[in-house]
Amino acid sequence: MEQSALERWMPAVLDTRDEEISCSQCFDQTPAYVEAELAGQHQSEVYALFRQHLGQCRVCREEYEALKEVLLAEASDERAE
Numbered sequence: 001m002e003q004s005a006l007e008r009w010m011p012a013v014l015d016t017r018d019e020e021i022s023c024s025q026c027f028d029q030t031p032a033y034v035e036a037e038l039a040g041q042h043q044s045e046v047y048a049l050f051r052q053h054l055g056q057c058r059v060c061r062e063e064y065e066a067l068k069e070v071l072l073a074e075a076s077d078e079r080a081e
């Protein structure tokens with residue numbers, strides 16, 4: 001009885017991935033991901049682990065959002081010229 005409740009709960013928690021990246025790996029990928037996002041290619045499977053980490057880690061999400069603001073500002077400067 002207890003087992004079945006646990007079995008229902010486990011797949012959602014584990015998702016389908018056994019891999020996870022660390023904050024430093026996430027940090028390394030942030031610039032590439034933001035550039036991919038600006039190019040509309042961030043949904044790529046390449047960034048699946050990155051997105052997963054970003055969804056779980058507020059520190060990395062704030063880092064990502066800060067960098068994205070910088071790159072968006074640069075991109076709009078380029079378009080203005």
Ligand SMILES: [Zn+2]
Pocket residue numbers: 022023024026053057058059060
């Ligand atoms: Zn992190």
